[in-house]
Structures are given as structure tokens and as C-alpha cells.
Amino acid sequence: MRESDSFPEGRVLFSRLAKHVRLRQLQLLLALQQCCSIAKAAAHLDMSQSAATQALAELERVLDLRLFERHSRGIRPTQAGQALIDAVRSVMNQLEDVSETLAAIRMGASAALRLGSIPAAAHAILAQLLAQFYALRPQVHVDVQESEGPRLLSLLISGGLDAVFCRRPALLPESFVFEPLLRDEAVVVAAGTHPLAVRQAVPLAALGDARWVLPTSNIAVRDIFEHTVLAQLPQAQWFPVSTVSLPVLEGLLGHPRAVALVPRSIVPGLAHDRPAGGIRILDMAVDRAALALADLGVMHAREPAPPLLQDLLKLWRAAHPLG
Incomplete structure (x- = not known):
């Protein structure tokens, strides 16, 4: 089968997911993988075991795929189940992140800025820079994720972050810029x-x-x-x-x-x-x-850089000119 032959089937499955799958079912998938038991996963999510069993069965019917199989110590994901779980985990992590931003906006934040940072940049740049920034913009919510460079750059490219403070990557996508800072x-x-x-x-x-x-x-x-x-x-x-x-x-x-x-x-x-x-x-x-x-620096989309990010970087440039 040619790769292109799978495209119509992929669109059908995506349409089914969009129309029929509930967020609770996605949470159940993650819990089932972690607990290896329907009963334990149901208890973790405060569901009855029968409701969890029915939710999993509905999801498998929608996709026409078996997502979990039994083994000697409980249940485990099938190949299809693991593929879906990997995607769901990413989605749930992003929902958790945006929930923090939304909560800050509800509590009075006037805007939000999503930053990623490797540990070296977090200590050497962001630790002092954010203190200065908040003295001027106390109503801005800044969400900082500290992790390894490859993961953060993937989030940046996919739109999950506004900027990443890191070292210059070996391959810089054409639509992004890297500015050395330290x-x-x-x-x-x-x-x-x-x-x-x-x-x-x-x-x-x-x-x-x-x-x-x-x-x-x-x-x-x-x-x-x-x-x-x-x-x-x-x-x-x-x-x-x-x-x-x-x-x-x-x-x-x-x-x-x-x-x-x-x-x-x-x-x-x-x-x-x-x-x-x-x-x-x-x-x-x-x-x-x-x-x-x-050099440590910042990577962000070539244009337009968010105004809040521009304000943040102006503070650093003023205090730390890189000669």
C-alpha cells in the first residue's frame, strides 16, 4: 500500500475523534497506562469501573481499533493504544499549561508570555531578567518551562512557546531567529x-x-x-x-x-x-x-516577535550589551 493510500482513512479517523471522543476518555487512556488496571484507573479518576469500561469500549468502537490488551499483570497498550497515548499526553500537557495562563488572566493578569529555558539560561538570564520585568509589568503572567533544548525547540516550532532561551541550535529553521545574549x-x-x-x-x-x-x-x-x-x-x-x-x-x-x-x-x-x-x-x-x-541567547519566530518578549529583551540588552 502506498503512503498516500492511507490519507483518506486518516481523515476518517480524525473526523471520528473530533466528533465523538470526550476529554474524560483521553484522561482515562493515560490513567490506564499508568495503573495497568481498569479498576485502579477508574478509582484514580473518581469513576465507577463499569463507566471506565464503557468509556474505553466506546473509544475502541469509534476508532475500530483495540487499544489495550490483557496480560498476566493487568492490561497494557497495544501498538495503536500507545500511539494514541503519546499524542494524548502531549495534548494534556498543553492543556495544563494553558490552564495556568487562563487562571492568571482570570485573576487579573493583563497578558501572558510563554517561555522555555534550558537550565543554564534560566539561572544566568531569566532569574534576574524576570525580576526586572515584573517591576515594570506586574500584571503580566509569564509561564516558564525549564527542560532540555530539543524538547523546548519542538514546542516553540509547533507554537506552544513564544520563545526559548537556549544555545544556538545546530539547525536554525528559516522562519526563526536566534539572538545571542550572554x-x-x-x-x-x-x-x-x-x-x-x-x-x-x-x-x-x-x-x-x-x-x-x-x-x-x-x-x-x-x-x-x-x-x-x-x-x-x-x-x-x-x-x-x-x-x-x-x-x-x-x-x-x-x-x-x-x-x-x-x-x-x-x-x-x-x-x-x-x-x-x-x-x-x-x-x-x-x-x-x-x-x-x-553563547546563551533567545530563539523566537522571525516576525512578529510578541511585544512583551521585545520589552523583556530590551531590559536585558540595556543592562548587558554583548560586545
Whole structure:
């Protein structure tokens, strides 16, 4: 069968979904996947078991597809069921997000701005920028989603966000622009009690017995770790965990000999009020060019950028000109 042959059938199924499927049935799909039981899913949604069974049966009749199958520990989605659940989860997440915006408007917000941010940009840019913005525009509701770059860029492109604060993506869609806002670099951090915390010009070889906290594999600083640190320290040891979570990072840095390679931009978000000096940036004798990271900035539709976003960015440009 050619791919084009499936188009009429797809339109028929979409028409059925639009006409007959209720939001409660979509909630039931998610609950069934999580609970693996009709009885537990029904209880979670405050429905009777018979009502849940009937709602699922109606949905399967509308689509003429079996969405769940029984197995030894309950029920699980079929291939068709999983495909629908993946789409439903995205829809429900967006409804939850817009509900926050609508609630803020009901409570007096005059407008709304939907932003996404990777952790580094949230700490280095948005944390201070939003404080300034609210001093001028206290009635604006700003919804901020912090996540990994690929997920946020997908939301931006699909219209779920007004802008994303991130590093410049490798592929920039023609209808979007990226404006650099802040230069960044990788730095080595450790607890203030680390023996090298007060030394100057520390050679990378001095960290031969260190235990590293790895950044997750899909962020830029991980590439620097693999190409710069491991190139000189092929026997380096690390914790069996990779993270971008600041609380997890802080906890692991409390271990003896623990160090981490992180963007300088997130350092302000690390604890500085610990006994013995909190978290310190080690003074490393390493070529700065090898530690350079792509600028942090903002990506948004080429035109028209929302006026609120333009106001927000004007505040940053005025205080932080990027020379």
C-alpha cells in the first residue's frame, strides 16, 4: 500500500475523534497506562469501573481499533493504544499549561508570555531578567518551562512557546531567529573544602585522582568533558550518574575528591552558603578556547516577535550589551 493510500482513512479517523471522543476518555487512556488496571484507573479518576469500561469500549468502537490488551499483570497498550497515548499526553500537557495562563488572566493578569529555558539560561538570564520585568509589568503572567533544548525547540516550532532561551541550535529553521545574549564557558567546580579550591593555575593533571560528576550526554559541556578532560585524563573516574540537576550536583560535590565540569552560567545557582565556602570554581591552567561554549541567547519566530518578549529583551540588552 502506498503512503498516500492511507490519507483518506486518516481523515476518517480524525473526523471520528473530533466528533465523538470526550476529554474524560483521553484522561482515562493515560490513567490506564499508568495503573495497568481498569479498576485502579477508574478509582484514580473518581469513576465507577463499569463507566471506565464503557468509556474505553466506546473509544475502541469509534476508532475500530483495540487499544489495550490483557496480560498476566493487568492490561497494557497495544501498538495503536500507545500511539494514541503519546499524542494524548502531549495534548494534556498543553492543556495544563494553558490552564495556568487562563487562571492568571482570570485573576487579573493583563497578558501572558510563554517561555522555555534550558537550565543554564534560566539561572544566568531569566532569574534576574524576570525580576526586572515584573517591576515594570506586574500584571503580566509569564509561564516558564525549564527542560532540555530539543524538547523546548519542538514546542516553540509547533507554537506552544513564544520563545526559548537556549544555545544556538545546530539547525536554525528559516522562519526563526536566534539572538545571542550572554557568552559562556565551561569551568571546573568543587566544594570549598576540596584541596585544590585555594590553589592557582591548577593543571588538569592534578585532577587525576578526582571523581567527576558527569553532565548529561545531550548538552554541550559533555562534549568538552569527553574531548578535553578525557583526552588528558583517560583513566578519569566518575560517579555512575549523569545530571543537570543542581541539587543532585551539589550533593555529589560533597563527596571527597568530587569535581564537575559545568557551564559558568549555572554557578550562581549553586549553594554558596555552605560551611567552608560552598561551591568554588577551580582556577584551572587550561586553554580557555578549549572550554568555550556557544553563547546563551533567545530563539523566537522571525516576525512578529510578541511585544512583551521585545520589552523583556530590551531590559536585558540595556543592562548587558554583548560586545
